[in-house]
Amino acid sequence: MKIDSLERLLVHELKDLYSAENQILGALPKMAEAATHPELKAAFKEHLEETRGQVKRLEKAFEHTEFGPHGEHCPACAGLIQEGEEIIAEIEAGEVRDAALIAAAQRVEHYEMAGYGTAVAFARKVGNHEVADILTATLEEEGETDRKLTRLAEKVINFRALAAS
Incomplete structure (x- = not known):
């Protein structure tokens, strides 16, 4: 797909996110298995379930475009x-x-x-408010996951890591 418009750039971003989320689906079980703290294991497992929903949301977002979700590989997420x-x-x-x-x-x-x-910004700019709303829900979930991980790190894990050093 030639990226020659903001609409096509939005689709490219959606495909990149779809690839990233699917890669994350494969990584989260490994991270949960590798974690030792029960709350961290639980956080990774909870985010795995959220990620499954996020993939479905992206598929729903593609229904509001002329394109399907496949065709991109997100090398940044792979790294x-x-x-x-x-x-x-x-x-x-x-x-x-x-x-x-x-x-x-x-x-x-x-x-x-x-x-x-x-x-979300691209979707709003091109007037695709359905996609913007779908993506905003996931953006909010990702932010909450980040905040949960920060709280767990700052209140428990980092103290234990320091004590173990």
Whole structure:
């Protein structure tokens, strides 16, 4: 698809987000398995369920365009996920790994928030308010996930990682 308009740029962003979310679906179970703190495991499992809903929302957003969701690969998300896999491979299970997993997960969340925020702005500008509303719901979820991870890191995990050092 040639990107020659804001509408096509919006579709490109949607396809990128769709690829990213599907990659995240594969990464979250590994992160949950690698986490040792029960609240962190639960947070990853909860976000896995949210991500499944986000994929469905993106599919619904595509119904308001002339395009389907497939055809893009998000290399940025692949790189972020690779970083998380390296954490799992290189850091021994425990509090320090849990702190690193939160950092890796938040990098992914911030990438997603940037993507969704941009796509919402594009959708509004081209007058596709249905897509904007669908994406805004996911943007809000991603922000809440980021805030939950921050609270868990600041109130529990980082203290335990420091004590374990």
